[in-house]
Amino acid sequence: MTDVITVSIDGMGGDNAPDMIVGGIELASSHADDVRYLLFGDEAQLQPLLDQHPKAKAVCEIRHTTDVVTMDDKPTAALRSGKNSSMRLAIDAIKSGEASAVVSAGNTGALMAMATVVLRMLPGISRPAIVTSFPTQRGDSVMLDLGANIECDAENLVQFAVMGEVFARNELDIEQPSIGILNVGVEGLKGNDSVKKAAAILQASDLPIKFHGFIEGDDIGKGTVDVIVTDGFTGNIALKTAEGTAKMITFFLKKFLVGSLISKIGALIARPALERFRAHFDPRRYNGAMLVGLNGVCVKSHGGTDALGFAHAIEAGVKLVRRDFNEVIKEDLGHLIAENEINAEKPDNQEPQSATA
Amino acid sequence: MTDVITVSIDGMGGDNAPDMIVGGIELASSHADDVRYLLFGDEAQLQPLLDQHPKAKAVCEIRHTTDVVTMDDKPTAALRSGKNSSMRLAIDAIKSGEASAVVSAGNTGALMAMATVVLRMLPGISRPAIVTSFPTQRGDSVMLDLGANIECDAENLVQFAVMGEVFARNELDIEQPSIGILNVGVEGLKGNDSVKKAAAILQASDLPIKFHGFIEGDDIGKGTVDVIVTDGFTGNIALKTAEGTAKMITFFLKKFLVGSLISKIGALIARPALERFRAHFDPRRYNGAMLVGLNGVCVKSHGGTDALGFAHAIEAGVKLVRRDFNEVIKEDLGHLIAENEINAEKPDNQEPQSATA
Numbered sequence: 085m086t087d088v089i090t091v092s093i094d095g096m097g098g099d100n101a102p103d104m105i106v107g108g109i110e111l112a113s114s115h116a117d118d119v120r121y122l123l124f125g126d127e128a129q130l131q132p133l134l135d136q137h138p139k140a141k142a143v144c145e146i147r148h149t150t151d152v153v154t155m156d157d158k159p160t161a162a163l164r165s166g167k168n169s170s171m172r173l174a175i176d177a178i179k180s181g182e183a184s185a186v187v188s189a190g191n192t193g194a195l196m197a198m199a200t201v202v203l204r205m206l207p208g209i210s211r212p213a214i215v216t217s218f219p220t221q222r223g224d225s226v227m228l229d230l231g232a233n234i235e236c237d238a239e240n241l242v243q244f245a246v247m248g249e250v251f252a253r254n255e256l257d258i259e260q261p262s263i264g265i266l267n268v269g270v271e272g273l274k275g276n277d278s279v280k281k282a283a284a285i286l287q288a289s290d291l292p293i294k295f296h297g298f299i300e301g302d303d304i305g306k307g308t309v310d311v312i313v314t315d316g317f318t319g320n321i322a323l324k325t326a327e328g329t330a331k332m333i334t335f336f337l338k339k340f341l342v343g344s345l346i347s348k349i350g351a352l353i354a355r356p357a358l359e360r361f362r363a364h365f366d367p368r369r370y371n372g373a374m375l376v377g378l379n380g381v382c383v384k385s386h387g388g389t390d391a392l393g394f395a396h397a398i399e400a401g402v403k404l405v406r407r408d409f410n411e412v413i414k415e416d417l418g419h420l421i422a423e424n425e426i427n428a429e430k431p432d433n434q435e436p437q438s439a440t441a
Numbered sequence: 442m443t444d445v446i447t448v449s450i451d452g453m454g455g456d457n458a459p460d461m462i463v464g465g466i467e468l469a470s471s472h473a474d475d476v477r478y479l480l481f482g483d484e485a486q487l488q489p490l491l492d493q494h495p496k497a498k499a500v501c502e503i504r505h506t507t508d509v510v511t512m513d514d515k516p517t518a519a520l521r522s523g524k525n526s527s528m529r530l531a532i533d534a535i536k537s538g539e540a541s542a543v544v545s546a547g548n549t550g551a552l553m554a555m556a557t558v559v560l561r562m563l564p565g566i567s568r569p570a571i572v573t574s575f576p577t578q579r580g581d582s583v584m585l586d587l588g589a590n591i592e593c594d595a596e597n598l599v600q601f602a603v604m605g606e607v608f609a610r611n612e613l614d615i616e617q618p619s620i621g622i623l624n625v626g627v628e629g630l631k632g633n634d635s636v637k638k639a640a641a642i643l644q645a646s647d648l649p650i651k652f653h654g655f656i657e658g659d660d661i662g663k664g665t666v667d668v669i670v671t672d673g674f675t676g677n678i679a680l681k682t683a684e685g686t687a688k689m690i691t692f693f694l695k696k697f698l699v700g701s702l703i704s705k706i707g708a709l710i711a712r713p714a715l716e717r718f719r720a721h722f723d724p725r726r727y728n729g730a731m732l733v734g735l736n737g738v739c740v741k742s743h744g745g746t747d748a749l750g751f752a753h754a755i756e757a758g759v760k761l762v763r764r765d766f767n768e769v770i771k772e773d774l775g776h777l778i779a780e781n782e783i784n785a786e787k788p789d790n791q792e793p794q795s796a797t798a
Contacts, residue, residue: 158630219689220689221688221689221692221693231625234625234631234632234633235633266678267678268588268591268673268674268677268678273515274591275591275674276591276592276674300677300678300681301677301678301679301680301681301682301683301684301685302681302682302684302685302688303685304682304685304686305682305684305685305686305687305688305689305690306685306688306689314678316625317625317632317633317675318674318675318678320625320657320658321623321624321625321657321658321671321675321678321679322658322678322679322682323658324657324658324659325658325659325661325662325679325682325683325686326658326682326683326685326686327658327659327662328658328659328660328661328662328663328683329661329662329682329683329686329687329690330662330686330690331578331659331662331663332576332577332578332662332663333686333687333690333691333722334690335578336578336718336721336722337694337718340714340715340717340718340721341711341714341715341718343714343717344713344714346710346711346713346714347710347711347713347714347715349710349711350707350708350709350710350711350712350714351707351711351714352707353703353704353706353707353710354698354703354704354706354707354708354711355707356701356703356704357697357698357700357701357703357704357707357708358697358698358704360697360700361693361694361697361698364693364697365690365693
């Protein structure tokens, strides 16, 4: 792999931008020497930072603009008046072919709206979805959608299943990822119409994917499946609930451990193990959610992250570029489209019965 | 409070019934001497267990029946052919006035269907909801609905808010509980129509409740509000996700602590603190979800719990009876009905704009 990969960066997006952006590029550059960056933003702020970060300076080209999309901008306003913003220009660089991936820690709604308008959807996909990986008892899993689509029909969920499968295969190096649909029970009778119909479609399909069936909320932590498919309302709440629970539990662990002198001594002795425990759940390790379904690699970093977290978001995007993710997903979506055409000729699948709750 | 409280018990419901049922009554009887039990189930199994549990034996009256509702029975089947089941007869005892609360660890769908048919809804309530308390960083909170209603409109959510408020006040001893609606963002623009409309109704209402507004998934663990209102699909998944995350984290904590001899020594020294930590999240402490909205106190214990967990479920029900919960909630629902009648005369509330995701 001697080709240079170019990543375009929204230099002004995120709570700690542009400091953590340049810091993140510096860190990412220590791990890969074949990546170059187009850094969009205010040169007066970016140049002094690059002067302090020699590794980043060596691989960055500043593209000056003073326009920024703020965290409070509505997507429609960003679309209308953000055409020269660092976020928009960074996305444009994918469209023009100058860069192979874009990374932004800015306003999610604006990023999604702009990326959708500029990059367009992949064939066979109606809406982009947000996907990320996270730790489970068994290893890493991915979940989608995490908030791009508040209401989803069965077709959306089936598309998420196929996109999530390609994402897990390439980002997590899982040969044949298993897929589950998040539901309130594992029996076919349970759940809303969308999940029941999506499960019926996936069960009946000839797609080359490993469909596990329904999973419940506690299967997320167990790691029962590699890919968790759900609507954006439920997925956003489930992921944030998991994050909040993890924080609450470590809060109480600390509280009980500092509760007495004896336990403090024990905790001090066990400190290396407790540090490894903490590092295992470090949210920065999992920073970088992807907007899948777009014709291009678009990575959303958490807005409140630091340099280490932003470096992880860059590396997630670079990994997908190395795997030629955009071409792989197009090919896999081709199967979905072909199957849909075949299914359209078949009589309608029998719908499962309604639950009598 | 010298009146004797009578609780009817489904003696055959749950994975470990009837052993854990009788064991649970034994434990609960150690904490309260003014509670009597009608124990429905197979006398041939129950009598020998009571002979081993003298405290339970002293306060239980067996009501013999050999019919049981199994975990696999569909609600409709249970309704049709379970009229002499231990579950149904235990519910009937509330209706007849023989008992003030019913506790069952059996099939949730069957319990809800039977309780709805026998006890009927409270005035102003369209559907029962499942509510339980759980630990947060700040103290205990309650969430509803946890799975009784897969799809909910704004009216349902408003009813949940009022019922959850009364439940939190009486079960958690919170003077004026704060109420939040679970959503994918805290801005008014975000979310589906049901949550936006429910928030608008609660914001505009003169109900004597403390409405916080929207909360996100991570606010559950933070304990941002006392009462979390959500539809049964999202609530079920959020609660189970939290449980699964808690299990995953304690799994890794243990794994890292036994990873080296040094850390094992540290953990041994800190053991009392680690035990207190574990006890704090013991799910048995939070066992006992209530079906609110019914004309009677109906508590659902986790099916897989043990005697200690079942004792907690009994105590949750008894506490509500002591507070005269069923009368208090009727009175509070009266406010809701009165306000609805007033609102019906007002012009329609303006609906908030749709989100442009």
